[in-house]
Amino acid sequence: MSQLQLIDATCQIEQAQAVLSMWLESTTNKTDPDLPRLIGSILTLLHGVPEAMNEAESKLADHVMREYREGKA
Numbered sequence: 001m002s003q004l005q006l007i008d009a010t011c012q013i014e015q016a017q018a019v020l021s022m023w024l025e026s027t028t029n030k031t032d033p034d035l036p037r038l039i040g041s042i043l044t045l046l047h048g049v050p051e052a053m054n055e056a057e058s059k060l061a062d063h064v065m066r067e068y069r070e071g072k073a
Contacts, residue, residue: 006060010053017046 004012024039 006053006057010050010057013046013050013053017043017050020046 020039020043024036024043027036027039
């Protein structure tokens with residue numbers, strides 16, 4: 001199993017949010033009445049995840065650089 005880079009995972013989350021948003025917008029009164037609620041629930045769960053992942057990546061890079069500067073790497 002290949003490892004997914006953090007930046008790639010962040011992009012995939014953002015893509016999933018875009019697809020779900022488009023799907024939510026395309027629902028009509030003919031669709032299952034639970035569908036918009038379910039899509040909205042998933043969007044709510046994903047809200048803020050890309051930003052948190054970007055912050056984690058930044059903090060990780062800062063930590064690695066600090067370790068390198070201190071000669072521990």
